[in-house]
Amino acid sequence: MKLVVDANIPAADACFGAFGEVIKRPGREISAEHLRDVDALIIRSVTPVNASLLAESSVRFVGTCTIGTDHVDSAYLAQQGIRFANAPGCNAEAVVDYVLASLLTLAERQGWRLLDRCVGIVGVGNVGSRLQARLQALGVKVLACDPPRAEREGVSEGETGFASLETLIEHCDVLCLHTPLVSAGPHATRHLLNAERINELSPGTVVVNAGRGDCIDGLALRSRLAGQNDLTAVLDVWENEPAIDTALHDLATLATPHIAGYSLDGKLRGSLMIHQALASHVGEASALTLDGICPPPALASFTLQQALPCEDALRLCARAVYDVRRDHESLTREAHALGLAQGFDTCRANYPRRREFSTLTVCLGDEAQPLAPVLSAAGFNVVLA
Ligand SMILES: NC(=O)C1=CN([C@@H]2O[C@H](COP(=O)(O)OP(=O)(O)OC[C@H]3O[C@@H](n4cnc5c(N)ncnc54)[C@H](O)[C@@H]3O)[C@@H](O)[C@H]2O)C=CC1
Numbered sequence: 001m002k003l004v005v006d007a008n009i010p011a012a013d014a015c016f017g018a019f020g021e022v023i024k025r026p027g028r029e030i031s032a033e034h035l036r037d038v039d040a041l042i043i044r045s046v047t048p049v050n051a052s053l054l055a056e057s058s059v060r061f062v063g064t065c066t067i068g069t070d071h072v073d074s075a076y077l078a079q080q081g082i083r084f085a086n087a088p089g090c091n092a093e094a095v096v097d098y099v100l101a102s103l104l105t106l107a108e109r110q111g112w113r114l115l116d117r118c119v120g121i122v123g124v125g126n127v128g129s130r131l132q133a134r135l136q137a138l139g140v141k142v143l144a145c146d147p148p149r150a151e152r153e154g155v156s157e158g159e160t161g162f163a164s165l166e167t168l169i170e171h172c173d174v175l176c177l178h179t180p181l182v183s184a185g186p187h188a189t190r191h192l193l194n195a196e197r198i199n200e201l202s203p204g205t206v207v208v209n210a211g212r213g214d215c216i217d218g219l220a221l222r223s224r225l226a227g228q229n230d231l232t233a234v235l236d237v238w239e240n241e242p243a244i245d246t247a248l249h250d251l252a253t254l255a256t257p258h259i260a261g262y263s264l265d266g267k268l269r270g271s272l273m274i275h276q277a278l279a280s281h282v283g284e285a286s287a288l289t290l291d292g293i294c295p296p297p298a299l300a301s302f303t304l305q306q307a308l309p310c311e312d313a314l315r316l317c318a319r320a321v322y323d324v325r326r327d328h329e330s331l332t333r334e335a336h337a338l339g340l341a342q343g344f345d346t347c348r349a350n351y352p353r354r355r356e357f358s359t360l361t362v363c364l365g366d367e368a369q370p371l372a373p374v375l376s377a378a379g380f381n382v383v384l385a
């Protein structure tokens, strides 16, 4: 078997080498001519897969080591009998870490407490529901909006905690978007946050987008930020990546290059899930496990002796594992050096090894022991020293 694999996929040899010859190519450069005599295509989110890529190819399996599937014409694949797999939930914990790290950083800069905010979550699937669980465990008030889920589960607004987007806009201090990009249909998400809704946001609202860039009308957000300068934007995803809007980039308080899900754990889970799907496609058993491909974390544990205020302790532990300011600064730096589009992809290609909150064990000395519930709610392992 011959496989073309995105060069940005970690553990590609361990996960795909046993199936045959692995040819690595930058994801944005994979083209029809690379696929003529290829059996399997293993990608991430930057390779559009459609008839024009595959019509002349012999590809029978397409796997994307990502949650999102908007880059793949799955109807075309089904019609051609080409097996398709994605990796649901693989990096959901990493995205939640990103959101918590971002909110804790804003809280410190702007002088508020995360624990006092009301957070709206739009899209309560693998990412949104994990975010909801961690925030609620911390005692943060959460409003959740997911009309497709409400419909599937046969519930109406208010009945089980789902609310409308308008309700979230009216009541929330923070609005987090975790929707897939859906272009058509009753629950389309393209420009879900459109000019009208952006204008309805109360001054001071924090908008976080770690779903897909096109779920927000970037021009409308840019004009509210440039005109009134009364919102805070945390943007990980953008319209037209990597050639994103420079003005919007400059106006975002935290601007990162689509790396919310870029924990090593999340990426390796994605590779492993597609390895398993390919093994099942070719009828082979697989013995590969995450432990088999994932190294131990560089910082596995530390001891906290002091009875710090809750949010200071949360920030300290979060930054010991992942400091979102580093990603914001490296995009700014690379953009200066190389231009925004090239800087965007350079940051992604050279992304430093990042682990998830759950890989850190925090040992609490006597005085720090009251922090156990809050640290464990945020996703750290906690032991009493
Ligand atoms: N920035 C990043 O690095 C990452 C971004 N993502 C993006 O986040 C998206 C969500 O990921 P998951 O939660 O794992 O997907 P999921 O499929 O588990 O959940 C998506 C949820 O959004 C809901 N939804 C769909 N249309 C909606 C609408 N119009 N309004 C409100 N809710 C709506 C769905 O019903 C579903 O519950 C992915 O599709 C992907 O595009 C995912 C991982 C990493």
Ligand SMILES: O=C(O)C(=O)[C@H](O)COP(=O)(O)O
Pocket: 008, 044, 045, 046, 065, 066, 067, 068, 069, 091, 258, 260, 261, 262
């Ligand atoms: O899983 C998803 O969906 C994502 O958005 C990925 O984290 C994106 O990863 P890349 O395709 O940008 O490497």
